[in-house]
Amino acid sequence: MKEGPDIAHIAALIGDPARANMLTALMSGKALTVSELAEEAGVTIQTASSHLSKLDAGGLLRPRKQGRHKYFSLAGDEVAHVLEGLMGLAAGSGQLRRRTGPKDAELRQARVCYNHLAGDMGTQMFDSLIARGLVGLDGERLVLTDTGAAFAADFEIDIESLRKARAPLCRECLDWSERRSHLAGSLGRAFLTRFEELSWAKRDQKTRVVSFSRDGIRAFHDLFPTGSLPVGG
Amino acid sequence: MKEGPDIAHIAALIGDPARANMLTALMSGKALTVSELAEEAGVTIQTASSHLSKLDAGGLLRPRKQGRHKYFSLAGDEVAHVLEGLMGLAAGSGQLRRRTGPKDAELRQARVCYNHLAGDMGTQMFDSLIARGLVGLDGERLVLTDTGAAFAADFEIDIESLRKARAPLCRECLDWSERRSHLAGSLGRAFLTRFEELSWAKRDQKTRVVSFSRDGIRAFHDLFPTGSLPVGG
DNA sequence: TGAATGCTTCGACTAAGGTCGAACCATGAA
DNA sequence: TTCATGGTTCGACCTTAGTCGAAGCATTCA
Known part of the structure; x- marks a missing residue:
């Protein structure tokens, strides 16, 4: 019935507003901690932690432990590339959220x-x-x-x-x-x-x-x- | 707080399994009717209709009326390109749904x-x-x-x-x-x-x-x- | 050892949205 | 007009998952 890889799962991961904000923040290329990403997304640390582990399980992030901090960055160029593509679609469809x-x-x-x-x-x-x-x-x-x-x-x-x-x-x-x-x-x-x-x-x-x-x-x-x-x- | 276009909305559109199936079916390049897409996605026609109007509103589809049929195709190359990118991520992250x-x-x-x-x-x-x-x-x-x-x-x-x-x-x-x-x-x-x-x-x-x-x-x-x-x- | 910080886990609440039955509209054919 | 077919709208159900408080680990520092 359906061929090819599971698009829906990955897209759903990106599709949550909080997670999308985190990913957008990571497009800066810097590695950010859980707390920073929580702030960025406007949610509490617990929620952010939950989101990040899902993004990680989906292969979109690369986590690194350093002391008692945990840093996240995008998993690679392909991820950034897809995110830019999505931005293009969103911008193109006329619905820029941002004035x-x-x-x-x-x-x-x-x-x-x-x-x-x-x-x-x-x-x-x-x-x-x-x-x-x-x-x-x-x-x-x-x-x-x-x-x-x-x-x-x-x-x-x-x-x-x-x-x-x-x-x-x-x-x-x-x-x-x-x-x-x-x-x-x-x-x-x-x-x-x-x-x-x-x-x-x-x-x-x-x-x-x-x-x-x-x-x-x-x-x-x-x-x-x-x-x-x-x-x- | 957040710059750039609204990724989350577009990604959420793609992120629903039924809609993802429809989009994947449309990757064949052919224009399909509501009933065909409903079949493809494994949902009833009412549900499909609702999904399709959302995808359309999001600018991902191009609808065309022909008699009492309504044909949908992908809105353009950019959409197809992003979908391929998502397939790449899904395939790369090792979780091929399909054996x-x-x-x-x-x-x-x-x-x-x-x-x-x-x-x-x-x-x-x-x-x-x-x-x-x-x-x-x-x-x-x-x-x-x-x-x-x-x-x-x-x-x-x-x-x-x-x-x-x-x-x-x-x-x-x-x-x-x-x-x-x-x-x-x-x-x-x-x-x-x-x-x-x-x-x-x-x-x-x-x-x-x-x-x-x-x-x-x-x-x-x-x-x-x-x-x-x-x-x- | 004890306190502080950063993060994770658990559980309960809640809201969002996918789903379908039923009724409704529109087009085309007889 | 009448019937059949394709699609939409409405309303109600119900699962899913995002959210946060509270408690629990782990690491660092004193």
């Missing part, structure tokens, strides 16, 4: 998507990398070219150790606000980390907003020129 | 994903198209190259009329069984249609299985050679 407030513009410009840069600046970066042949499509998936590897090394990203890890280096991720691709994967994460190290940008603690400094924006545009800007002269 | 039966192998080999070919043969086709430069990544998204357009025209696909429609021509779609990309979009749909016209394959009426004839498989492999097969000599 467009001041924070909304910031979110569209630059935000964190799980662990990498999303929003307008995220897609700009992706476009620039593609246009200059630093990443490309080889066979079935996105790969870093040799010039791209040199470029990243120049930016002091340790490509070799990233390659050793089993997480995919490059991934495409569809942006719900821009409806275009941006760079995910461990390389995407590494770029964002570097931006923070260089103080080009810093993440807001409570929201997913990534705020770039004035100098940061300038440096970013130098590093990732887009078609409309002068490229190499 | 692997005889039909499962067929599903993995070739099935319909909304309106295009998925499964092993779907990813083979995609790989072949990419490897020979018939489709490629330009800027942010997948496009048909000039040689690709000629190739499609040769296969008697009317690219021009596809271009006129507002649906995207090429899209990547992640395969839950293969965990690799295959070709979606109106071109993906057109290819599958041609396979059926040429009697290379036909869709099973009740499931998502696409069964290729012996000649069909041979012709398919000639048209979409993979790396391990001789390409042009």
